[in-house]
Amino acid sequence: NAGVTQTPKFQVLKTGQSMTLQCAQDMNHNSMYWYRQDPGMGLRLIYYSASEGTTDKGEVPNGYNVSRLNKREFSLRLESAAPSQTSVYFCASRGQLNTEAFFGQGTRLTVV
Amino acid sequence: EDKVVQSPLSLVVHEGDTVTLNCSYEVTNFRSLLWYKQEKKAPTFLFMLTSSGIEKKSGRLSSILDKKELSSILNITATQTGDSAIYLCAAALGSGAGSYQLTFGKGTKLSVIP
Numbered sequence: 001n002a003g004v005t006q007t008p009k010f011q012v013l014k015t016g017q018s019m020t021l022q023c024a025q026d027m028n029h030n031s032m033y034w035y036r037q038d039p040g041m042g043l044r045l046i047y048y049s050a051s052e053g054t055t056d057k058g059e060v061p062n063g064y065n066v067s068r069l070n071k072r073e074f075s076l077r078l079e080s081a082a083p084s085q086t087s088v089y090f091c092a093s094r095g096q097l098n099t100e101a102f103f104g105q106g107t108r109l110t111v112v
Numbered sequence: 113e114d115k116v117v118q119s120p121l122s123l124v125v126h127e128g129d130t131v132t133l134n135c136s137y138e139v140t141n142f143r144s145l146l147w148y149k150q151e152k153k154a155p156t157f158l159f160m161l162t163s164s165g166i167e168k169k170s171g172r173l174s175s176i177l178d179k180k181e182l183s184s185i186l187n188i189t190a191t192q193t194g195d196s197a198i199y200l201c202a203a204a205l206g207s208g209a210g211s212y213q214l215t216f217g218k219g220t221k222l223s224v225i226p
Binding site: 058 | 118121146153154155156157160200202212213214215216217218219
């Protein structure tokens with residue numbers, strides 16, 4: 001099983017450019033998450049989707065949009081990238097009730 | 113505002129030492145607490161705790177939850193250099209039938225030196 005797949009693995013953007021980070025899971029999980037990880041800051045929740053058709057803001061949603069395209073896919077969009085969005089982005093998914101979350105391998109994004 | 117706090121933020125020990133990592137939480141609609149280990153890339157799952165006072169063990173690692181104190185500890189005995197990593201704890205929050213939001217602490221960076 002592939003688990004959680006994120007694309008791309010690396011990306012360099014210029015300030016003001018837009019891009020979409022893709023995430024897909026093959027575990028039939030209901031909940032999906034986008035986090036960013038900066039040095040010394042742990043994982044900060046950007047957006048999450050408790051189930052297909054719903055999305056909610058997390059701790060740091062400004063500058064991002066998400067789409068839960070279907071049960072498998074949850075994408076994160078940067079409309080106008082800023083240097084402050086330079087980070088490692090992780091997608092995760094989780095089954096219902098009390099189960100562990102599975103993480104993708106991350107996307108290292110640099111905005112110059 | 114939901115908050116998960118880990119301490120210490122970093123720790124350096126010698127091989128063979130025993131370490132205790134702390135996690136406290138102040139959140140609404142708490143469902144469970146999860147521990148992860150992060151080496152170079154994605155976090156990998158260690159434990160999930162839902163009930164107070166019941167220890168979970170896996171080899172040299174163990175963890176316990178104290179719901180009265182809103183905290184959890186992760187113990188690692190006889191540390192090895194391979195234990196060097198960032199250890200993350202997360203509170204799972206939710207309402208109704210499910211637990212949805214996962215809020216992480218900043219992590220504890222553990223370095224084990226030979």
